[in-house]
Amino acid sequence: DSGVTQTPKHLITATGQRVTLRCSPRSGDLSVYWYQQSLDQGLQFLIHYYNGEERAKGNILERFSAQQFPDLHSELNLSSLELGDSALYFCASSLAGRGSTDTQYFGPGTRLTVL
Amino acid sequence: AQSVSQHNHHVILSEAASLELGCNYSYGGTVNLFWYVQYPGQHLQLLLKYFSGDPLVKGIKGFEAEFIKSKFSFNLRKPSVQWSDTAEYFCAVHPSQGGKLIFGQGTELSVKP
Numbered sequence: 001d002s003g004v005t006q007t008p009k010h011l012i013t014a015t016g017q018r019v020t021l022r023c024s025p026r027s028g029d030l031s032v033y034w035y036q037q038s039l040d041q042g043l044q045f046l047i048h049y050y051n052g053e054e055r056a057k058g059n060i061l062e063r064f065s066a067q068q069f070p071d072l073h074s075e076l077n078l079s080s081l082e083l084g085d086s087a088l089y090f091c092a093s094s095l096a097g098r099g100s101t102d103t104q105y106f107g108p109g110t111r112l113t114v115l
Numbered sequence: 116a117q118s119v120s121q122h123n124h125h126v127i128l129s130e131a132a133s134l135e136l137g138c139n140y141s142y143g144g145t146v147n148l149f150w151y152v153q154y155p156g157q158h159l160q161l162l163l164k165y166f167s168g169d170p171l172v173k174g175i176k177g178f179e180a181e182f183i184k185s186k187f188s189f190n191l192r193k194p195s196v197q198w199s200d201t202a203e204y205f206c207a208v209h210p211s212q213g214g215k216l217i218f219g220q221g222t223e224l225s226v227k228p
Contacts, residue, residue, distance in 0.1 A: 002158070033215065043205065043218040056215055090159065092216075101166050102209075104216055106151070106159040 003027065004093050004107035012113045018079040021110045025072055025093030031055070032074040033094070033104060034066055038087040049074055050096075081114045088112075117142045121206055121219035128196055129227050136191040136222050138206030145211040148189040150180055153221075154202045162204070165189065166211075176200070198228045 003026035013019055025032050034046040045058035049068035060066075063081075068074040078085060088111050092104040122137035140146060150162040163174025170182040180191045189206060206219040 002160070035216075042220045043207075043216075045215040045217070048215055058215060092159075102147075103149075103161065103164060105161065108158040 002105040002107065004091060004105055006089075006091050006107040006110050008110060009108065010111050010113070012115065013081060014115055015081055015083060017081050017114075018077065019081065019112065021076040021078070021089050021091075021112075023074045023076070023091030023093075023107055025074070025091075026105055029093035029095050029105075030072065031094045031096060031102075031104075032068055032072070033092040034060075034074070034076050035090045035092065036087045037090060037109070041087075043090075046076070078112070083114050086112055086114045117208065117210075117217050119206055119208055119217050119219035121204075121222050123222045124220070125223045125225070127225045127227065130198055131195050132226075134191070134193040134196050134200075134224070136204055136206075136224070138189045138191065138219055139187050140189065140206075140208045140217075141187065142208060142210065146208045147211055148180075148182060149207040149209075149216065150174065150178070150189075150191050151205045151207060152202045153205065159205065162191070196224070196226050198226045200224060201226045 005024045007022045030051045032049045037043045046060040048055040066076045088109045090109045091107045094102045094104045118141045120139045148165040151159040152162045165172045165182045173179045203221045205221045207216040
């Protein structure tokens, strides 16, 4: 158990819908990262938040957005869902998000299925 | 652009065989290097990491990896695999100042009992 929690574990929804994935980082970690894992794209970085502020964006679609709240939990919002959005969405957290010894620890993931 | 390449997509070994999984990265600056393991149906777990110092690093479950700077490589090794090592293994890098992880495409390891 990494100490990173994600809910829900599974989500099944229809095309065009909107969902919210939630992540709670390890105690003391200020950084939260979101990654998408799919068969064709592998593990892709989506977005990084540090202490409530967006730090970096990766290959994140405009239909997707995220935020990190004052209690440091983060939510990833996916809207106008398409079949191709079906994937595993992982959250990771780290202490600082910067520095030479920063290590990311991953949550159990949310498996999203879009029908 | 930064990238990570894992040489093998699928490796099949018998128990007690030795393992070596290749990983090469492309990045001009100093990097931190990681191997993560994903057991079937589970999340990514940190196997080992290299930041600096001794280029031979030891991780959990008898795994080790060697950083060879001149070859931009960080290969994972285990002298004797077990059936329970069946999993997918991901090599990842990020610049030494931190930030996003860049993952290789993963190597699926199947160990036959």
